[in-house]
Amino acid sequence: MGDEWSSDANEAVSIELVEADANALRTVHRFHPKFTYPIFGEEERIFGYKALDITFRFAAHDLRPNCVISYDRKFPAIADTAALDIRDALKDFIPAAAFAKANDFEKTVQNDSSAQEFTPPGKLVKSYSRKGKNFEIWSGSLLDSRVRETIHRMQIFISFFIEAGTPLNTTDADWTLDRWTVYFVYEKSSRPSLPTRSPYTFIGYATTYRFYTFRPRYQTSTESGGDTHVSDIVLPSKEEITAAALPSRLRISQFLILPPHQASGHGSALYNSIYSYALADSTIRELTVEDPSEEFDMLRDINDWKVLEPKFAATDVKINTSPSDPSQKRRLRRLPTPKLLPIETLRSIRSETKIAPRQFARQLEMYLLSLIPFSHRAAGGANLTKLLIQKSKTSNPHDKFYYWWRLILKQRIFKKNRDVLLQLEGNERQQKIDEAARAQEDEYEKLLLIFATSKAKELPKNGNSGTAGEVLVKDRKRKLVPDEDEDDDPNSPSLEPDAKVARSNGKIHDSDHF
8 A cells, every 4th residue: 555655756746947938838947856855754755645746836037936736646544644745844945935826826927027127136247158058157145135035935956956955044144144145057048038038047056155264463563572463453343344354264055056957067167156256355265165075076176176286287296205314214103294295385375276175185186196107006007015015115206106195195084084093903994094095096096087088178168077066965975084074174184294194003104004
C-alpha cells in the first residue's frame, strides 16, 4: 500500500518560468528540483496521492509565484494514517499569495501593464553576451524593499537547489539587512515583445554578507622618550556608522544559476562581478565563501587562477630548494617555511588580491606544482620510493623541488586538521596525511589539465567547464581531511613560518612524512 500511494517528491515537483504571450502564458523554462528533503523529509517522498503533480510557476521577470497541486486520487484517511497536507508542508517555504487560484495568477501575469517597464531590483553592475544573447547582473542591499520582495518570492529555490541552505531572514533589523547584498542575473531579450511581456528573464542569483573585522589603525610619533602609538579610532563616533563603512570580510553565502542556464559561463560572470566589487571596496579585506561545495571550488579555482597565476609568474614565486646550510647534519625538526618560500611577496599578493587564506594556499600549491615537469610528479610516474630514500639530498633539481613541495602541502593538511590527527597513532596519522596529500595532488592535476585545455581552446572570457560551481552547496558529505573553513586564520597556512609538519612519537621530522 505504501509504494502504491507514495510519490518521489523530486519527480512530482516541477518549476516553470512563465511569461505573457499572445493568448495565454508561455513556459520559458521547465525543470525539476535537485532536493526536496527540507520540505518533504530525508526520503524525499510524499505519501497519499496517485499521479501527483506539484507545479511552481514564477513570472519570469519579477518571480511572482503560483503553486498548482493536482492528482488523480487521494488516500482516504484510516485512523492515524492520512495523506500529507501538502499546502501545510509548503507554507514556510513560499509566500501565501502563491496559493492563489491559477486563473487569477495567469490573468495577473498576462495583463501586467508594468511588465514592459520592469527592471531588476538594485542597480546594474555588469552587462555581457553569450552566443548572441544579452545578460545583465544587478545588485542591491537587502534594505531595498524590491530586493526583499524578490528574495521572499524565490526563497524556495534555496531548499530546491542549495543543500543545507537556509532562507534569509528578511525581517531582521536594518543594521543586519544592510550587511546583505543580493546579486541577480537576468537575460535581457532583444526580440519584439508584447506590451505586457518584460524583456527580462531571471536565471540566477547570489547573496553576500559583510562580517566586521577589527583592524585598528595607528599613527606613530616620536617624543623625548621614544615612539608613542596613538590610535586614530575615536569613540563614540561623531558620524553615523554604517555596515558598508566598516572594515569587513565579504562572504558569498548563496550562489545559484538555474539548471537551464548552467554550463554557459553565467556562474563565472556572477562570481567575477562579486570579486570585482570586493577589489574595488577599500573597506573589504578579503572575499570568502560559506561552506563551498566541490563544484563551486572548481569554478572559483578556475577564475582565481586567472588572477593569481600571472602574479606568481611575474614575481618569480618558487621554492628555494636549498633552505638550510649543507654542512648542517641534524635533521630538520620544523619545516623552514620562511626559507622555502618568499613569504613577504606572497603576503603582498594575497593582500592585493583579497583572496582568502585557504583559497590562496590552494592556488599557490597548484602553481608550484605546475613548475615541476610532469615526469617528475606522481601523476607522471615519478619514483616516490627513490625520492623517499634520497629526500632533499637528491641531485635532480626537479625531484628536490617536488620533495619540498610535498612537505609544504602536508604541512597545511596537518595544521588544518591538527586536533583530529593528533588523536591518531603515529603510523595511522602518517597514512591519513599521505592519503589526503595524494588526493589533493590528484585534484590539482585535474585542475591544471582544465586550465591548460581552456587556455589552448581559448574559451570565451568568464566561461567555465561543465556545470562546475553554478550551485553553491553546503555539502553534508565532505571528506574529513581537506579543509573548508576559510575564516579561522587571517594568514595563509602556507605563509606561516616554522610550522610543524606532523607529530610522530612526540618528535617532528621532515623525513617521517614525505
